Amino acid sequence: MTLHQALRDHPFMAGLSNTQVDGLAKLATEVTFEEDEVILVDGQRSTSFYLVVGGSVVVELRTPRYTIVVQSLGSGTVFGWSALLERQDTLFQVRAREHTTALQIDGGSLKTRCFEDPALGTEILHRVLNVVAGRVKATELRFAEMCGVKV
Numbered sequence: 386m387t388l389h390q391a392l393r394d395h396p397f398m399a400g401l402s403n404t405q406v407d408g409l410a411k412l413a414t415e416v417t418f419e420e421d422e423v424i425l426v427d428g429q430r431s432t433s434f435y436l437v438v439g440g441s442v443v444v445e446l447r448t449p450r451y452t453i454v455v456q457s458l459g460s461g462t463v464f465g466w467s468a469l470l471e472r473q474d475t476l477f478q479v480r481a482r483e484h485t486t487a488l489q490i491d492g493g494s495l496k497t498r499c500f501e502d503p504a505l506g507t508e509i510l511h512r513v514l515n516v517v518a519g520r521v522k523a524t525e526l527r528f529a530e531m532c533g534v535k536v
Contacts, residue, residue, distance in 0.1 A: 418481035440485030456523035468492025
């Protein structure tokens with residue numbers, strides 16, 4: 386499968402025009418991660434947006450004493466949304482659960498593309514906001530479980 390086809394088939398891209406997907410495909414690179422490889426470190430400057438195309442990762446909240454899995458993400462999901470923001474550090478650690486393949490897009494390049502194509506920018510914004518809302522909800526549920534609240 387070509388990079389362009391992988392991008393076109395990814396659920397996050399559903400409904401985008403061929404022209405929009407073509408433009409994004411020019412920015413994408415296929416990357417792989419091995420089991421337990423840390424992809425994003427919390428507190429570091431986020432630079433890339435990722436679309437998972439195979440395997441899975443976990444979004445973790447890490448402290449010096451323990452690490453809590455907030456959410457598991459498989460094929461068809463995305464992470465690295467903070468790369469689209471100015472001066473935003475990564476909020477969570479992301480680690481590969483198994484051999485994982487993803488499409489990596491430089492956050493600055495994606496942001497520039499969104500400003501050049503306002504329709505694309507609006508779509509990406511709404512989609513990323515759904516991702517952020519999902520991450521907040523997953524965090525809320527995990528903390529409720531830790532506090533003994535039935536969810």
